[in-house]
Amino acid sequence: MSDPQSISDLTTRRTRVQSAADAIRAAGLLAPEVAVIAGSGLSGLADRMVDAVRLPFGDIPGWPASTVQGHAGLLAGGLLEGVPCLIAAGRAHLYEGYSPFEASFNVRVFQALGARTVIVTNAAGGLNASYRPGDLMLITDHLFLPGMVGMNPLVGPNDDAIGPRFPGVAGGYDLELGRQVMAIGADLGFRVHRGVYAMVAGPSFESPAEARFLKQIGADAVGMSTCPEVVVARHAGLRVLGLSLITNRVLMAQPEAVADADLHEEVMATGAAAAERLGELVARVVGRATGT
Numbered sequence: 001m002s003d004p005q006s007i008s009d010l011t012t013r014r015t016r017v018q019s020a021a022d023a024i025r026a027a028g029l030l031a032p033e034v035a036v037i038a039g040s041g042l043s044g045l046a047d048r049m050v051d052a053v054r055l056p057f058g059d060i061p062g063w064p065a066s067t068v069q070g071h072a073g074l075l076a077g078g079l080l081e082g083v084p085c086l087i088a089a090g091r092a093h094l095y096e097g098y099s100p101f102e103a104s105f106n107v108r109v110f111q112a113l114g115a116r117t118v119i120v121t122n123a124a125g126g127l128n129a130s131y132r133p134g135d136l137m138l139i140t141d142h143l144f145l146p147g148m149v150g151m152n153p154l155v156g157p158n159d160d161a162i163g164p165r166f167p168g169v170a171g172g173y174d175l176e177l178g179r180q181v182m183a184i185g186a187d188l189g190f191r192v193h194r195g196v197y198a199m200v201a202g203p204s205f206e207s208p209a210e211a212r213f214l215k216q217i218g219a220d221a222v223g224m225s226t227c228p229e230v231v232v233a234r235h236a237g238l239r240v241l242g243l244s245l246i247t248n249r250v251l252m253a254q255p256e257a258v259a260d261a262d263l264h265e266e267v268m269a270t271g272a273a274a275a276e277r278l279g280e281l282v283a284r285v286v287g288r289a290t291g292t
């Protein structure tokens with residue numbers, strides 16, 4: 001992976017994706033119609049599937065290992081509401097030292113396995129003053145900040161077999177799936193917002209000045225994942241639904257006392273509390289996602 005300019009790099013990448021897809025098939029996981037990526041504290045989504053086959057990331061050649069506490073690090077394949085699904089509990093982040101290619105490897109493999117729709121979930125900090133921990137944000141657009149300065153997974157030779165050199169991402173978040181989330185979310189008692197997700201590389205949380213900057217450039221929530229996966233999914237023409245669980249408010253001013261050691265704990269606790277409802281929401285959306 002050291003020389004992203006070369007065509008041999010493209011071949012290496014294709015081989016790596018195919019080997020992972022082959023191993024997943026060989027382990028007996030169903031070919032998915034829908035793939036779901038479960039973010040921090042949301043791994044319980046995988047427990048909702050019927051007759052799921054579980055495969056630890058470590059058993060899939062080339063799949064980046066999950067090093068984050070709260071990420072189960074496994075792929076589960078089975079039926080969710082009667083629909084063949086894959087659920088990845090955990091993902092690879094740039095802040096773990098993974099490349100943009102590795103941070104979107106999951107989606108490349110989902111596509112190779114035949115998935116048509118990807119549901120990407122994450123935990124995010126709320127920048128919009130009306131957002132409270134436990135709220136849900138339907139992602140309508142994003143600010144892929146690392147991507148804008150060169151950490152876009154599509155940098156390097158283009159795989160023309162998958163998609164165009166210059167893919168558009170406008171309109172990338174599926175409107176129909178979004179409408180379903182607004183209706184089902186309200187039904188389940190979520191406060192659901194529609195908003196813009198900003199991705200930062202992390203791992204340090206935003207300084208108050210950075211948080212004010214993000215808000216001023218139009219972000220409603222901020223997190224450390226998702227955009228690489230969405231860009232790769234759109235390049236391949238997959239339908240995308242993006243959901244942020246708001247786990248904390250982002251500090252906009254210097255605090256009286258600094259307690260940043262607790263923020264990851266807060267993210268995990270809020271994720272755990274909402275995981276059940278979010279699982280129900282995802283299951284209902286999946287149940288209606290096919291054939292549209």
Ligand code: HPA
Pocket residue numbers: 123124125126205206222223224247248249250267
């Ligand atoms: N900032 C960045 N990423 C996050 C946050 C946050 O406040 N909360 C959860 N993921």
